[in-house]
Amino acid sequence: MIPDEEVERVREAADIVGIIGETVTLKRAGAAFRGPCPFHQGKNPNFSVDPRRRIYHCFKCGESGDVFTFLRKRFGMDWPTAVRHVAERSGITIREVSSRRDGPDPRERLWEVNAAAEAYFRRLLQEDPGGSAGREYLAARQVGLDVAERFGLGYAQRDGLRDHLATLGFDDERQLEAGLLVRREDGAIRPRFRGRLMFTIYDVASRVVGFGGRVIGEGEPKYLNSPETIAFVKGRMLYGLNWARNAIRRADRVLLVEGYFDLVRLAMAGVEEVVAPLGTALTPDQGALIARHTKHAFLIYDSDKAGLKATFRAADELLRHGVAVRVVTLPPGEDPDTFARSAGREGVERQLAQAVDVIERKVQLLERGGWFADLHRRRQAVDHLLPTIRATADAVTRDLYLARVAEAT
Ligand SMILES: [Zn+2]
Incomplete structure (x- = not known):
């Protein structure tokens, strides 16, 4: 088995333009490279490779991913083979840990079906008539479709996913395993996410491990997450770390927020060193994960009673790992989403400058x-x-x- 840190090291070292460029003719276009899409066999340069973000994306068919995804989808390599292939091309020797299991990583089954679901949700939100409710909702929250694309947002209709995935060869069993389908007590099988705006949850190596769905309109619960699976252990990961990790190291600080929209909004404002724990209380594993990236944390949680309780619990967990904790207090009635929307990066920096140490708070x-x-x-x-x-x-x-x-x- 290849540890996640090793995968990440390879991904960062990889020349994604060079590797994709071996089979796709790419020409520089601004900060990215463009060429014809090998997935939908396009003739026009709709296929973009972004070396800075280390991803590719087709603006026509919606295919997207990192260098490993490309090799897997284009050449049918399994996950470890793709990683080893890129490592070799990048002159990196990877440290593999032995596992009692033989054969492919058992999480791969889930990454695959989740990635297919993500592509489906994305396409609905971006251009399908069936995704109009999602587009209207995003517009009302002033989030553009370009931002939605960047953060893997999508839309889940009341149905449709199950049949779509079946045509791609993912049977009910696999969809149930990934938590995309739910078996009710009476035995009936139904989709977990219906009529929701979908946030894709990636692990640190940018593999799709789960989803968070926000209800559109009335309904409970407001947010519904994928269940825990072998690929999605919530207490051991942080939402957004795949995007934020380099920014965290650069800025030598991390901002912790509670919600998906908080994170997306702050990143839109240019504050990218943001993560969100996937649940109410920060776990010891999450504390350790943060401490590996920086020793300076800012907590921007709600100021109500529940928010303060979560703030102090998270603070204790971070202090245990040697992380210094400051607490940010926003003006009354504001959350990071609304505040960053109106005050922008400058406003956020001003609040950060006024943050007080947790003991002081x-x-x-x-x-x-x-x-x-x-x-x-x-x-x-x-x-x-x-x-x-x-x-x-x-x-x-x-x-x-x-x-x-x-x-x-
Ligand atoms: Zn395409």
């Missing part, structure tokens, strides 16, 4: 609540602060926190 809230006024409540206030101090792995930071708490009490 806790002390602030306790002070405002009058917790330091009398002896009994002061004792309780300290109990609120102790978990954060205990969680702090960095000794210098912990001493500073203790001093701050002593000062407040």
Whole structure:
């Protein structure tokens, strides 16, 4: 088995223009390269290869992916073969870990069917008459179709996907396994996502591992995610890390937000070092994952009670991994989506500059609540602060926190 970090290393080193250019005639067009699409056998230069983002995309048929996807779809290579092929071409020796399993990666079955579903959802949203509800919804939220394409947004109709995937050779069993279909208690099989705007969830190697669907109009739940599968372990990944990882390293900071739209909007405003945990509480694995990329985190969660609770839990998890945590407070009634839409990058940077350290934010809230006024409540206030101090792995930071708490009490 090839570890994800190794896959990523190969992807970053690969000359995607050179590799695709061996079989497709590409000509430079601005920052990208254009040529005829080998997937729909087009004659016009609708097929674009972007070396900066390391992806290809056909504006006509919607085929898109990275260098590995290209080799798999174009030449039928299986996943490990594609990675080894590119590694060899790029002069990289990859470290493979032995696994008791023989044969192909068992997650490949799911990546494949998910990728096919993604292409279907995307096409509906971009151009199909059946996707008009999705387009209207996006327009109302002021998200352009170009942005939708960049972030893998799509639309799920009430039905249609199941038959489409069947014609591509994906049977019900495989669709159930990926969570695209659901078997009800009475045995009936139905689509999981119906009438929803779809966010594609990629792992760090940009493989499609699941979806988040936002209901359009009334309906519950507002957001519905794919179930956990062997390819989609929510607590071990972060939404958006595939796009953000280089920006995080460059900026040496990460912004954590709660929602898909928050992330997309911030990236639209030019703030790309953003990820979102796929659930309410940040897990230890997610904390470790962030710490591998940067030691500076900004939390931009809701300021309501639930949001603050999630903020402090996430902060403790990050502190445990030696990450310094600052808390961003947005003006009342704003979330990162609405705020970045109106205030733009400058406004976001202004809020980041005003962010306070998590211990400061806790002390602030306790002070405002009058917790330091009398002896009994002061004792309780300290109990609120102790978990954060205990969680702090960095000794210098912990001493500073203790001093701050002593000062407040
Ligand atoms: Zn095409």
